[in-house]
Amino acid sequence: MNDHRMVLSVPRYRLVIFDWDGTLMDSEARIVDCLQAASxxxxxxxxxxxxARDIIGLGLPEAMxxxxxxxxxxxxxxLVAAYKRHFVTVDTTPLAFFPGVEAGLARLRAHPDQLLAVATGKSRRGLDRxxxxxxxxxxxxxxxxxDMTLSxxxxLMLEELLLELNVEAHEALMVGDTEYDLEMARALGMHSIGVDYGVHSVPRLEACAPQRVVSHFDELMDWLYVPQS
Known part of the structure; x- marks a missing residue:
């Protein structure tokens, strides 16, 4: 009799933590314009x-x-006040997710035990917006x-997320477009993935020893899933 068992795919990690700007959201141009205007x-x-591009991902005080x-x-x-004013009320350029992000996150959310989080240099008010x-x-x-923790x-922001969600570092993955993202993961022994469509170059990302560097969100999603028979 033929074996018709279905082959399923499950995510590699209990928790996937995403940077926001440059990883999920295509906001680089607006951030750069507003930093230049504030200056x-x-x-x-x-x-x-x-x-301006180089400091995307840091908290605003640290960036300035x-x-x-x-x-x-x-x-x-x-400088911080001027930047915020330009970003919120002066430059109203629409911001969109990078290609593949919405579908990819929906796919992850379909798994009942999958945890997702954001670790960002934005302010609480900015992220909530x-x-x-x-x-x-x-x-x-x-x-x-x-502004909730350390830049x-x-x-520290990763440590707090792990504690809040009751996840060990080896069960989590950090995804980001800057060395700042990957370095904080490496400090905890957490795996990371770099995306090269953001602000830091591939050599800078690779220097932080990520699992790999991907060029599209779909590529990340393909890697995140492990076939299970």
Whole structure:
């Protein structure tokens, strides 16, 4: 008699943690434009697009300190306030998920035991705004933002997510487009995947020893599933 057993696929990890900007959301151009506008508005001069791109993923205070070494607290607060104003009310360029993200996350969510989370350099208010606009907050079981904990590449936000969801580091995967994402995972012995359609180059991502670097969200999804007979 022929064996007609169905071959199923299950995710490799109990928990998959995603960076937001540059990994799920195609927001690089808007972030860069708003950083440049904030620099000009606060009298800090012209900011190169390359410099602005490089700090995407960090918390805003940490990003401003890296972009403008030696600034004082007042200058830092002014830069952050100007950036937020431009991002929220001045530059209203629509933001969209990268190709494959919505379908891929829906596929993961179809598994009842699969946990999903977000670890981002955005603020809590900023991430919640994205959740509301795209009606996607319910897709994730937990999230951490830079103003709730410590900025990447410190691993505290990952530690907090693991604790909240009762998951061990070896059961989780971090997915991100920057060395900040992959370094915080490596600090905990957590596996990671780099995506090369974001802001950091493939050599920078590979230097952080990810499981692999992918070029499309569909490629990530294909790798995430393990056939089970």
């Amino acid at each position: 000009r508005e606060t009298g800090m001069g012209e900011l190169s697009a390359a410099a 300190e890296r972009l403008f070494p030696g600034i004082d607290a007042v200058q830092g607060e002014a 994205m959740f509301e606009y795209h009606a996607c907050g319910s897709w994730f079981h937990a999230s951490r933002t830079a 990447k590449p410190h691993p």
